[in-house]
Amino acid sequence: MLDIAVAYNRYKFLGNEFLTWLWFMIETDQSSFRQHDPDLVSLTVGNRLVLENTHNNAKETVTIKGDNASLEEGLVALTKGATVTEIHLSYKTGAQTWKFSLKGESLNISNLKLPETGPVETPDDIEGVVLEKVYLIEKLIGLVNNLFSHFIHLRVSDTWQNQTMSKIKKWATSN
């Protein structure tokens, strides 16, 4: 077992590659996500995308913000070798929407806005609302875990080197 701090720093690139792959999949093959969550209606990039390029010991960061921001600059950064370090996502199932950010290096979830839950008007309401929120969080974490698990199986396979990387490159340059 690797030391935790060493493992965090040495493999944080995996989280950034995961987010890069996720963006590529969102744009090119979103329907395949339904195998990980049959309730999924859509998973879209929200209002923030951060990319970083650390090529040749220099760090370049591209941040795209705004509800309807064009992601072209991000695609250009990808073609230069950048990876996504943070992504804001919107996940929809039927009438429910989750909005949240994922950080590549930690896989931490931040800025999470859950679908509407019942109001807490009396102390008796708390337990019901807690259970509802726990269910909604579990659903989101289940999706993230399943997507990451799919990615990591792909990443340790030959398919990543032989096919996926060239597909991502082709997608980034053709847009």
Added chain:
Amino acid sequence: MGLLSSRMSITRYQVTGQLDGSVHETVYQGLKQHAIPKIEDDGAEASVGWTSFETPYAPDFEGYSFVFGTDMVFALRIDKKSIPPKLIQKHYALYVAKRLADTGRHYLSGNEKKSIKDHVVNTLVQRIPATPNVYDLVWKYDTASLWFFSNLKAANEALETLFIKSFNLPLIRLFPYTTADRMAGLSDKERDVLRKLEKNRPEE
């Protein structure tokens, strides 16, 4: 930002190992033993302990009130005294001026200045109330997972330390490597490949 907030941050953990005996009773004892003190220690700059989710300013775990359905929900509270630097500066200047006037000298030695600064900080710590910060957590014992509702480094470190002290169970933070290694169901062969992975670039 907690479980009932409109926006929340979550750090995910895997809980390794199992509790001996009754889960709820063991957790209750751990929470009670390491609860945040009800009476503030005037001299302490910070205190860290467990508190209850519903009444974070009056910790109460009686009747297993931390059990919600199949999960356990409680909170970490960190009470910290923050003395504004300008306040230290002001009291330090006043104290130095008084010492110079009392002794009739024109300057103080380095040791005297340090001793005055320590005294000022200690005096202010006694007078300033601690600011409480409450971070909720959900412990899903059945699946050995725990969600901590903060991404702050100091709060996460405090959680990891207090958790093992209270329940004798280590927490493994789930970041890319640990999630891949422990949660993705990789075979031994795939795990070997994972350990040898190096950063790739789409253009290479």
